[in-house]
Amino acid sequence: MTISKPLGRQTEKLTTGTQAVAQAVKLADVDVMAAYPIRPYDGVMQAVAKLIADGELDAEYIVAESEHSQFEICKHASAVGSRVFVGSSGVGWMYAMESNAVTPSLRLPVVAMIGNRALDDPGAFGVEHNDAMAVRDLGWLLFWVEDAQECFDATLMAYRVGEDKRVFLPVGLGVDGAFITHSQTLIKIPDQETVNEFLPPYDLGERLLHPDNPISIAPQANEDWVMEIRKQTDDAAKRVKGVIREAHDDFRRLFGRGGDNPFFEEYMTEDAEYVLFGMGSLGLPAKVMVRRLRDRGEKVGFVRLKWFRPFPDEELAEVLGRFRAVGVVDRDYAYGSPQHGGVLFTDLRAALYDAERRPRVVNFIGGLGGRELTPEMMDEMAYITKRAAAGETVPTVSWIGVRE
Amino acid sequence: MSSGTEANTPPVAQDSAAGRSSTEVREEAKSVEFTYRGIYQKTLAANLCKHVVMAARKRDWLGSTIQRYGDSPERNGVPAKQFAVIAPDEMRLQEHMAKYEPNELDVITVLDDTLCDGVESWAFYGRQPINLRLRRGGTLLVISNRSAEELLKVIPRKPWDWTLAILPGTPSLGGLWVYRDDGTDMRVLGAIARTRPDIFEFSAVESVVNEDEKLGEEHLAALRDGYEEVVIHEVAAGVGKEDDYEPVRLPGYKEMREGIIVEARKLGERNPDYKTSSDRTMRPVVNFDTCIKCRQCWLDCPDECFDITEEGFHPVNYDYCTGCGICAQVCPVEDCIVMVNDLEFIEEGNEDVFPMWKEDKEAYHRWREEKIANGRIEHHDYFNADTWAWSGGKQADRTS
Numbered sequence: 001m002t003i004s005k006p007l008g009r010q011t012e013k014l015t016t017g018t019q020a021v022a023q024a025v026k027l028a029d030v031d032v033m034a035a036y037p038i039r040p041y042d043g044v045m046q047a048v049a050k051l052i053a054d055g056e057l058d059a060e061y062i063v064a065e066s067e068h069s070q071f072e073i074c075k076h077a078s079a080v081g082s083r084v085f086v087g088s089s090g091v092g093w094m095y096a097m098e099s100n101a102v103t104p105s106l107r108l109p110v111v112a113m114i115g116n117r118a119l120d121d122p123g124a125f126g127v128e129h130n131d132a133m134a135v136r137d138l139g140w141l142l143f144w145v146e147d148a149q150e151c152f153d154a155t156l157m158a159y160r161v162g163e164d165k166r167v168f169l170p171v172g173l174g175v176d177g178a179f180i181t182h183s184q185t186l187i188k189i190p191d192q193e194t195v196n197e198f199l200p201p202y203d204l205g206e207r208l209l210h211p212d213n214p215i216s217i218a219p220q221a222n223e224d225w226v227m228e229i230r231k232q233t234d235d236a237a238k239r240v241k242g243v244i245r246e247a248h249d250d251f252r253r254l255f256g257r258g259g260d261n262p263f264f265e266e267y268m269t270e271d272a273e274y275v276l277f278g279m280g281s282l283g284l285p286a287k288v289m290v291r292r293l294r295d296r297g298e299k300v301g302f303v304r305l306k307w308f309r310p311f312p313d314e315e316l317a318e319v320l321g322r323f324r325a326v327g328v329v330d331r332d333y334a335y336g337s338p339q340h341g342g343v344l345f346t347d348l349r350a351a352l353y354d355a356e357r358r359p360r361v362v363n364f365i366g367g368l369g370g371r372e373l374t375p376e377m378m379d380e381m382a383y384i385t386k387r388a389a390a391g392e393t394v395p396t397v398s399w400i401g402v403r404e
Numbered sequence: 405m406s407s408g409t410e411a412n413t414p415p416v417a418q419d420s421a422a423g424r425s426s427t428e429v430r431e432e433a434k435s436v437e438f439t440y441r442g443i444y445q446k447t448l449a450a451n452l453c454k455h456v457v458m459a460a461r462k463r464d465w466l467g468s469t470i471q472r473y474g475d476s477p478e479r480n481g482v483p484a485k486q487f488a489v490i491a492p493d494e495m496r497l498q499e500h501m502a503k504y505e506p507n508e509l510d511v512i513t514v515l516d517d518t519l520c521d522g523v524e525s526w527a528f529y530g531r532q533p534i535n536l537r538l539r540r541g542g543t544l545l546v547i548s549n550r551s552a553e554e555l556l557k558v559i560p561r562k563p564w565d566w567t568l569a570i571l572p573g574t575p576s577l578g579g580l581w582v583y584r585d586d587g588t589d590m591r592v593l594g595a596i597a598r599t600r601p602d603i604f605e606f607s608a609v610e611s612v613v614n615e616d617e618k619l620g621e622e623h624l625a626a627l628r629d630g631y632e633e634v635v636i637h638e639v640a641a642g643v644g645k646e647d648d649y650e651p652v653r654l655p656g657y658k659e660m661r662e663g664i665i666v667e668a669r670k671l672g673e674r675n676p677d678y679k680t681s682s683d684r685t686m687r688p689v690v691n692f693d694t695c696i697k698c699r700q701c702w703l704d705c706p707d708e709c710f711d712i713t714e715e716g717f718h719p720v721n722y723d724y725c726t727g728c729g730i731c732a733q734v735c736p737v738e739d740c741i742v743m744v745n746d747l748e749f750i751e752e753g754n755e756d757v758f759p760m761w762k763e764d765k766e767a768y769h770r771w772r773e774e775k776i777a778n779g780r781i782e783h784h785d786y787f788n789a790d791t792w793a794w795s796g797g798k799q800a801d802r803t804s
């Protein structure tokens with residue numbers, strides 16, 4: 001792996017994931033933020049409000065009366081040419097769904113931080129990925145971050161990719177509640193000039209809603225129109241991967257971070273026979289487990305998916321084809337789905353169907369409702385995956401860490 | 405202070421903590437806990453965690469901080485925890501990340517001594533001993549004006565030796581919203597440097613303070629004060645309160661009722677599984693002789709703590725009392741309900757005192773008066789008054 005030296009100056013700062021997102025919001029010079037509190041997203045409300053109060057960021061900060069209005073405000077602000085930042089968690093995000101569902105069709109590059117939270121009841125606020133996944137089929141791009149540094153990096157990336165003229169789609173950042181939102185680590189923050197070089201100003205061009213540019217957005221559309229609108233979004237969604245690649249190259253060149261592959265991270269996979277596969281903060285215990293197992297001579301690795309939408313199907317098929325078995329860790333559920341597996345598992349199996357070399361794919365459901373995924377649980381998953389690699393009969397889907 | 409002068413020699417009024425030196429077991433990650441009162445001390449705990457990491461940076465270690473997510477530090481007085489974990493490199497730090505709390509603590513710092521008799525956070529874990537995860541040879545640092553002997557009546561014993569460090573002082577609101585910084589964070593950091601130089605040396609935290617433009621001479625003075633004032637007691641295995649903590653047993657999915665249903669309490673019953681008394685810093689003491697049985701306390705207590713006796717009196721059920729002080733405010737009879745520091749009741753625990761009054765009224769009054777004389781607290785006066793800008797519901801003079 002070759003990482004070039006970053007251009008410009010970088011400063012070290014101790015931040016939570018939400019404070020890291022706020023730092024990126026500041027350097028992206030966001031114009032409008034609409035806010036409504038819910039745990040664990042709300043840390044970013046406080047962090048951005050403080051930046052504005054301290055005179056570090058000049059932006060409109062609108063406290064809405066609900067998530068529904070919050071997302072509507074940002075959608076509309078985006079249409080008049082403002083770079084916007086919004087976000088929520090769990091059922092709050094779901095309450096905004098009417099707005100979220102139409103944002104991709106309007107082709108407005110709203111950037112939202114989704115502080116992943118269980119979809120209640122009973123008042124659960126730990127991480128689950130089902131909240132963000134509610135928009136997985138609607139045209140939202142979805143990125144899952146691993147830590148506070150990636151919170152910062154992915155926020156800049158979200159604006160760069162979402163606002164690209166070939167894309168113009170909203171981007172959701174999946175940030176695991178508690179583990180990322182409520183813990184602080186040291187991150188590196190680049191200077192404004194380098195960020196400006198990476199991120200051009202938001203420009204809607206001829207789609208800008210402005211009195212000098214008389215257009216009407218989203219008039220009534222019936223069956224004569226809708227399918228064509230869907231096809232346009234489909235084409236845009238197909239262009240995203242190319243745009244991500246370009247942005248990733250620039251990101252690495254300018255900031256000296258980001259790894260070889262724009263879509264996923266491979267960890268100790270070179271000679272691996274089997275790997276675990278997952279998203280978000282579980283990367284940390286997974287890496288700890290992989291190192292421990294490597295010390296015991298196990299040929300195990302880990303692949304962490306960053307971009308879930310667009311799903312890097314071909315890229316994954318090529319890489320995962322090298323292994324005998326893949327154990328997919330889902331921090332979500334998909335009741336009644338094929339094999340009763342998780343969302344990531346089902347998508348990955350679909351992506352591998354046409355591949356020349358198909359590994360065995362087994363599934364683990366774990367860490368729901370914020371339950372800790374420990375290296376020991378990862379060890380258990382690795383063991384089942386290893387047995388799958390050896391051709392043994394193992395359950396296709398296993399729930400890990402559930403009390404009987 | 406940004407002068408970047410040569411670090412001062414740490415004060416050497418006392419010997420460094422026995423048995424530890426800064427060169428010992430450096431390769432291990434270290435975990436420091438701050439147990440605090442929700443809202444009131446949240447900023448203080450966060451600030452302390454940050455400084456632990458920044459001081460660790462001075463020797464090129466990395467660090468991270470964790471707020472225990474199940475706590476609800478947005479609720480007044482609820483016990484809550486924040487942790488700082490420092491490690492020599494990224495690999496060892498990762499072992500401690502994506503976690504709610506470290507498995508073992510090198511140092512547990514208690515920012516309010518009434519937390520010493522156990523913490524029950526908002527998310528139900530049962531009432532946990534203050535030193536539950538203290539590592540063998542670990543240090544419990546308490547801000548308190550009480551003696552080690554008194555504190556050890558409520559702090560459970562451990563099967564190994566550990567250190568009790570007491571930093572003289574009262575609970576602080578330092579840095580919360582508009583309250584003036586009172587240097588408590590600096591004093592605590594000084595005390596940690598003194599007792600546990602393996603976490604960070606005095607010179608390390610001193611240079612962090614020196615480089616911070618917002619901090620000045622008074623902060624350095626507070627840092628030195630904490631270093632000098634902390635008193636260190638070695639506690640042998642088996643010394644302390646009997647440890648009766650039992651981890652909560654959680655049911656499996658096959659045992660649980662479907663549809664998220666739990667048994668409710670019958671009318672008049674109290675929930676034995678969720679007691680809120682560890683929120684309490686002070687407790688109401690009732691004078692049953694002057695009580696006019698008006699029931700105002702019973703009506704207004706937000707936690708429905710008042711039982712009604714056959715005679716129509718209103719004793720407090722201390723298992724559920726959070727110590728909010730509302731009853732003392734609404735009681736129409738002067739001094740009929742008086743709030744007293746909760747650590748005055750080490751012997752009594754949460755026991756009902758009404759039978760004592762019934763049995764021997766004279767003895768009850770002697771008892772009551774002694775408690776009031778030792779630990780009376782006026783409403784809103786629990787936390788360090790130096791930082792308390794709002795007093796008795798009125799805005800105080802904030803002249804400086």
Ligand code: SF4
Pocket residue numbers: 687688704705706707708709710720724725726727728729730731732
């Ligand atoms: S202090 Fe008084 S009002 Fe408050 S919880 Fe205790 S008994 Fe109830």
Ligand code: SF4
Pocket residue numbers: 690694695696697698699700701702718734735736737740741
């Ligand atoms: S408010 Fe005071 S006087 Fe009235 S019942 Fe309660 S303790 Fe007695």
